[in-house]
Amino acid sequence: MKSILEYETVALLDEEDAVQIIDQTKLPGRTELIKLKTAQQIWDAIYLLQVRGAPAIGVCAAMGIYILTKKVKIENDTPENHDVNFAVLEQEFEKQKVYLDSSRPTAVNLSWALKRMEKVFFDCKGQKEMTMAQVKERLRGEAEEIRREDIDVCRRIGEYGLALVKPGDGILTHCNAGKLAAIRYGTATAPVYLGAERGYDFHVYADETRPLLQGARLTAYELQAAGIDVTLQCDNMSASLMREGRIQAVFVGCDRVAANGDTANKIGTSMVAIAAKRYSVPFYVCAPTATIDMSIPGGDQIVIEQRKPEEVTGMWYAQRMASEGVKVYNPAFDVTDNDLIAGIVTEFGVARAPYTESLREIFRKKEERSGERAYNL
Numbered sequence: 355m356k357s358i359l360e361y362e363t364v365a366l367l368d369e370e371d372a373v374q375i376i377d378q379t380k381l382p383g384r385t386e387l388i389k390l391k392t393a394q395q396i397w398d399a400i401y402l403l404q405v406r407g408a409p410a411i412g413v414c415a416a417m418g419i420y421i422l423t424k425k426v427k428i429e430n431d432t433p434e435n436h437d438v439n440f441a442v443l444e445q446e447f448e449k450q451k452v453y454l455d456s457s458r459p460t461a462v463n464l465s466w467a468l469k470r471m472e473k474v475f476f477d478c479k480g481q482k483e484m485t486m487a488q489v490k491e492r493l494r495g496e497a498e499e500i501r502r503e504d505i506d507v508c509r510r511i512g513e514y515g516l517a518l519v520k521p522g523d524g525i526l527t528h529c530n531a532g533k534l535a536a537i538r539y540g541t542a543t544a545p546v547y548l549g550a551e552r553g554y555d556f557h558v559y560a561d562e563t564r565p566l567l568q569g570a571r572l573t574a575y576e577l578q579a580a581g582i583d584v585t586l587q588c589d590n591m592s593a594s595l596m597r598e599g600r601i602q603a604v605f606v607g608c609d610r611v612a613a614n615g616d617t618a619n620k621i622g623t624s625m626v627a628i629a630a631k632r633y634s635v636p637f638y639v640c641a642p643t644a645t646i647d648m649s650i651p652g653g654d655q656i657v658i659e660q661r662k663p664e665e666v667t668g669m670w671y672a673q674r675m676a677s678e679g680v681k682v683y684n685p686a687f688d689v690t691d692n693d694l695i696a697g698i699v700t701e702f703g704v705a706r707a708p709y710t711e712s713l714r715e716i717f718r719k720k721e722e723r724s725g726e727r728a729y730n731l
């Protein structure tokens with residue numbers, strides 16, 4: 355049987371005008387691939403967490419906006435008609451961009467990827483030698499580039515993360531910031547995957563991650579499939595593991611990092627960080643620069659997604675387990691204060707407190723390398 359690691363989390367099926375994803379709500383029981391062709395299907399897949407995890411959402415949205423723009427029929431696609439035809443594409447592009455961007459509010463990768471696509475799109479505007487077929491081709495190229503970059507970025511995060519731990523360490527993670535949340539390696543799992551290739555024999559502890567169980571259903575599943583020593587435990591058990599001395603480092607992913615290092619990640623993350631501080635376990639956030647939002651000064655400005663009460667009261671249970679009509683609080687993310695974070699592991703190195711300075715330095719390195727102004731500054 356094909357391993358879950360052999361499937362693409364998000365893939366572009368250009369000939370079929372579709373974005374293909376693994377329906378993550380069905381894992382680990384069933385591996386179902388779904389083809390997203392309409393704006394509604396893409397929006398729903400992101401909102402319903404069929405595709406989830408900050409980097410994967412970004413890639414899906416980039417491929418989605420390409421497919422939706424590609425489907426716009428253009429009559430007389432010649433360079434002479436550039437302006438009038440571009441206006442037709444522009445109308446659709448902008449409408450779908452706003453729509454897709456509204457599917458989830460916290461993971462900045464979604465708007466980051468759409469802004470990248472928008473920049474490439476508008477760079478074509480007024481280039482009178484370009485046909486709309488060529489404009490669409492540029493969009494395809496950028497979407498593929500965002501996907502390709504994710505692999506490279508996660509691998510580099512893995513290298514920096516791996517230098518923070520040693521063979522045999524116990525590593526705790528919360529939610530799924532693994533391959534299923536990205537394209538390959540994941541972010542928080544990248545040091546684990548690279549370590550496994552080099553014989554580091556880590557013991558990984560995966561928090562189940564209430565209420566949607568991304569840790570139980572996804573992290574434990576993908577690490578087990580990779581042959582990594584993984585143990586699943588309930589969210590309320592991590593402090594006790596730390597007290598027993600079984601955890602040497604925590605690696606988590608993130609959905610948005612503010613300029614001062616405050617970090618939004620899956621609900622429950624801040625509890626882990628507080629326990630880690632108590633037991634002197636270093637707590638690391640693995641963050642591609644695409645997830646760092648320097649326009650937001652601190653965690654208070656991060657919009658936290660609120661989700662349906664049914665996810666808490668009944669989802670994943672054979673029968674509803676909470677009383678009818680009970681009030682429910684169900685934020686999807688929480689903010690971990692920067693003083694609980696030992697380091698933010700990016701593809702350009704590990705940022706340490708004070709983060710306002712070290713994150714700026716990370717972006718300076720990024721700009722030096724690309725020669726371009728970073729989008730999220």
Ligand code: MRU
Nearest residue numbers: 406407408529531535607608620
């Ligand atoms: O609601 P989800 O499953 O999309 O939440 C995902 C997380 O919180 C991840 O930790 C985060 O997106 C980082 S993924 C590399």
